[in-house]
Amino acid sequence: MVLDARDKEITLGDHVRYVDTGTIGEVIDTRTKEGIDWVKIEKTNLWYRSKLVELLDEKDLKNKSSDDGDDEIDIDSLKKQSLDFENMQMDSNVAEGGG
Incomplete structure (x- = not known):
């Protein structure tokens, strides 16, 4: 039996939500390896520790589908933004206000 962060059976x-990023998806596989339970989420095709996801009920899914925006975090986009920021060159030859 695979249990979520609130000890509910998955x-x-x-449908579960990964608590760290808010990623929501359907459970397509489960496994236990070395005493640790894992769930595979269809949307990302990745394995998550079951104790780091929470089981969603119908009202949670309806609220998510009725949202106008997409609240999920795009990790790849954030990584790219971070790299772009790190690679930005600082230049002291910028326009200055008169005074």
């Missing part, structure tokens, strides 16, 4: 086809 089964195939359930």
Whole structure:
């Protein structure tokens, strides 16, 4: 039996939210390896520790689908923005206000 962060049983086809990033997806596989339970989420096709996801119920899914915006965090986009910022060259030859 695979349990979520709130000790609720997770089964195939359930929808879960990864608590660190808010990623929501359908559970397409589960496994236990070395005493640790894992769930695979369809949207990302990645494995998550079951204790780091929370089982969603119907009202959570309806609220998510009725949102106008997309609240999920795009990790790849954030990494690219971070790299772009790190690679930005600082220049002291910038326009200055008169005075």
